[in-house]
Amino acid sequence: MEFLKNKVGKIVFHATFIILSFIMIYPFIWAITSSFKTTAQLYNGNPFDIMPNPFTVYNYQRAMEMLPILRFVLNSLILSTFVPILQIVIASMAAYSFARLEFKGKNIVFLLLLSTLMIPGHVTLIPNFIIMRVLHWIDRYVALIIPPLVNGQNIFNIFFMRQYFLSIPKDLDDAAIIDGCSRFKVFSSILMPNAKPALATIAIFSFTSKWNEFLWPMIVMNSYEKMPIQVGLSYLKVAASTNRGELLAGSVIAIIPTIIVFLSFQKYFIKTVVNTGLGGQ
Amino acid sequence: MSLLINAKPAHNTKSRTRKRMARQEAITGWIFILPVLIGFFVFTVFSVIYSSIISFTEWDLLTPQVFVGIKNYVKIFKDERFWQVLYNTAYFVIGLVPSVLVVSMLLAIALNGKVNKLTNFYKISFYMPCITSTIAVSAVWLWVFNPTNGMINTLLYAIGFTNVPQWLQSTTWAKPALIIMRVWQVCGRYMLMFLAGLQTIPATLYEAAEVDGAKAWKKFRYITLPMLSNTTFFITIMLIIESFNIFESVYVMTEGRPAGSTNTLLYYIYYNGFQAYRMGYASALAWIMFVMLFVLTFIQFRIRSKKELSMF
Numbered sequence: 255m256e257f258l259k260n261k262v263g264k265i266v267f268h269a270t271f272i273i274l275s276f277i278m279i280y281p282f283i284w285a286i287t288s289s290f291k292t293t294a295q296l297y298n299g300n301p302f303d304i305m306p307n308p309f310t311v312y313n314y315q316r317a318m319e320m321l322p323i324l325r326f327v328l329n330s331l332i333l334s335t336f337v338p339i340l341q342i343v344i345a346s347m348a349a350y351s352f353a354r355l356e357f358k359g360k361n362i363v364f365l366l367l368l369s370t371l372m373i374p375g376h377v378t379l380i381p382n383f384i385i386m387r388v389l390h391w392i393d394r395y396v397a398l399i400i401p402p403l404v405n406g407q408n409i410f411n412i413f414f415m416r417q418y419f420l421s422i423p424k425d426l427d428d429a430a431i432i433d434g435c436s437r438f439k440v441f442s443s444i445l446m447p448n449a450k451p452a453l454a455t456i457a458i459f460s461f462t463s464k465w466n467e468f469l470w471p472m473i474v475m476n477s478y479e480k481m482p483i484q485v486g487l488s489y490l491k492v493a494a495s496t497n498r499g500e501l502l503a504g505s506v507i508a509i510i511p512t513i514i515v516f517l518s519f520q521k522y523f524i525k526t527v528v529n530t531g532l533g534g535q
Numbered sequence: 536m537s538l539l540i541n542a543k544p545a546h547n548t549k550s551r552t553r554k555r556m557a558r559q560e561a562i563t564g565w566i567f568i569l570p571v572l573i574g575f576f577v578f579t580v581f582s583v584i585y586s587s588i589i590s591f592t593e594w595d596l597l598t599p600q601v602f603v604g605i606k607n608y609v610k611i612f613k614d615e616r617f618w619q620v621l622y623n624t625a626y627f628v629i630g631l632v633p634s635v636l637v638v639s640m641l642l643a644i645a646l647n648g649k650v651n652k653l654t655n656f657y658k659i660s661f662y663m664p665c666i667t668s669t670i671a672v673s674a675v676w677l678w679v680f681n682p683t684n685g686m687i688n689t690l691l692y693a694i695g696f697t698n699v700p701q702w703l704q705s706t707t708w709a710k711p712a713l714i715i716m717r718v719w720q721v722c723g724r725y726m727l728m729f730l731a732g733l734q735t736i737p738a739t740l741y742e743a744a745e746v747d748g749a750k751a752w753k754k755f756r757y758i759t760l761p762m763l764s765n766t767t768f769f770i771t772i773m774l775i776i777e778s779f780n781i782f783e784s785v786y787v788m789t790e791g792r793p794a795g796s797t798n799t800l801l802y803y804i805y806y807n808g809f810q811a812y813r814m815g816y817a818s819a820l821a822w823i824m825f826v827m828l829f830v831l832t833f834i835q836f837r838i839r840s841k842k843e844l845s846m847f
Contacts (some may be wrong), residue, residue: 266644268653274642275660282663284686285675301678301686308739348571355563363568370579374776374828376581376801377821380589380808385577387596397641406575412571413807423621430559436565466668468783473809491674501674508671516666526725527736 282509289313289503296499313503322478323504326486331511332464333449333482337399338460341408342453349415350441354427364416370409380471386474397474398482407463411456418452455526458519462512483508490513590818597812607819617820619795623710627778627799630714635774636767639722643729644759661723669720673787676716677703680788705791706796713784713797721777725770732766733759770837772832779828779847800824 270445288296289308290313317323342367352364384399391397400479402408426448427440429470435444446453468484480488494500586669590607592692611617642661646654664672679686680702688699738761740758749757760767785791791806793797798806804824834846 271645271653271657278660278723279663280686281672281675281679282667284678298684301684301689341637344570348568351564351567355560355564355567356557360564367571367575370575371599373583374780374825376780376804377586377825379804380818380821381577381582381585381816382816384585385582400574403576404571404578420661437560443566444770446775466571468668468670468671469805478789484668487670487674487739488787489707498677500675502678504672505671509667512666513663516663517659524658524727527724528731529664
């Protein structure tokens with residue numbers, strides 16, 4: 255009896271979760287296959303009739319004719335690779351200083367930096383936009399590179415890296431300093447190589463959050479050839495207002511890279527969220 | 536130089552080198568945090584001060600800034616749109632926070648302790664919407680909510696409904712639609728956080744309760760819920776902030792329509808600042824939003840510390 259009850263419970267559990275998982279991923283599956291549907295099928299067909307019939311790449315063709323989608327993708331790829339690298343360098347340097355070096359005022363500075371996390375981004379949105387205008391950084395990549403180095407996300411990275419550095423035994427760097435290593439050398443060839451797991455975690459989260467970033471790039475970038483994909487997509491929405499098939503094709507292009515990164519590093523993603531709660535957007 | 540130092544008595548040398556090393560360490564320390572510090576002063580400290588100054592002015596970026604005192608703040612309180620936006624935000628907080636809390640907690644409890652290929656697949660599929668861009672996902676959900684052949688309405692027709700909601704086109708259903716979409720998008724992340732919280736509950740507590748003959752509900756009520764209170768508290772604060780910050784889905788799916796029923800605070804700030812070019816007004820709005828969030832968070836901390844005190 256108990257055995258049977260367990261078995262039924264198990265079946266109910268898995269059946270429920272398979273349905274729920276299906277609800278979670280069906281919009282993605284639908285979007286990918288439907289982006290190959292004709293306009294007629296998209297507007298009149300049944301949304302659970304998953305296969306495109308007939309199959310067409312018209313939506314992608316039209317989207318790319320309307321706007322330089324591939325250019326958007328390229329911009330986003332470059333930005334979401336290099337900005338995180340810079341963020342990591344800046345954040346781990348500061349983290350090293352906070353974790354290992356002694357100097358007056360260290361704790362106050364650290365607390366001040368952490369207080370940035372309390373200030374929501376929308377308060378600094380307008381003044382930062384005006385700073386960009388004054389510096390003539392509007393519509394230049396530098397506006398997407400420099401301000402993110404000290405945004406809340408990177409301040410969190412400092413905190414995260416500091417915790418990680420504190421978990422590495424200090425004897426390692428003491429020994430190196432006695433051997434005549436400079437502090438920079440200790441940082442670059444002892445602490446950084448030992449912090450690889452933490453660095454990887456930050457890198458994959460930063461990649462996805464950079465790839466998905468929207469509000470700031472939308473405000474500071476105006477010309478198509480410099481826009482990241484999410485901003486381009488919002489322009490595509492306006493351009494394709496009469497036919498949403500193109501927008502769907504664009505959305506699939508904007509979704510696929512993060513899904514690939516996620517599926518290849520899913521263990522990292524899930525472990526990190528479970529262990530640290532990191533991964534807020 | 537080294538000869539000179541060597542000529543001095545030993546203890547003096549030591550303290551001097553130590554001093555020199557300490558100074559060197561301090562200099563290195565400051566150099567390492569310098570890039571962050573400069574950025575912090577420009578993009579946070581200066582920005583926050585500058586933002587409050589702008590909020591006391593009228594400025595469209597083209598003509599010179601005019602100082603107007605608290606006029607913007609007075610205007611906000613007389614602005615009907617602002618009260619509507621505030622109502623919408625309250626609606627989102629009340630709709631989104633409890634539903635995400637309940638859904639993600641239930642999912643986490645159901646998945647807790649089960650580790651195999653299938654449960655891993657569930658976790659992956661629940662987390663997937665969190666890492667994909669809200670802009671792109673919203674563009675897809677435009678189709679999900681399509682009144683004629685969207686997924687939801689097709690299902691509703693199939694089970695016999697004839698009077699289906701018009702979702703994003705309807706003033707009553709647009710907000711619930713956005714909430715449904717957000718619950719779908721974020722519940723995976725909070726589920727994982729609850730899972731993390733559940734893992735810290737010692738199994739011995741449950742074992743002891745079982746010995747005492749406690750049923751599942753009692754175990755949930757007297758062990759799981761109290762032991763999760765830290766996680767729940769933290770997630771509640773994050774969700775409230777998130778409800779205030781709903782922007783991208785509104786930008787793509789409704790632009791605040793129909794009749795302003797999905798206009799959110801952040802969208803209204805964006806609209807005033809970057810579409811109507813009312814920098815002063817938008818900054819004042821941003822400050823009001825900040826103060827509201829701050830007060831809400833503060834109240835929660837107070838309630839919590841009182842609760843903790845009353846437990847003893």
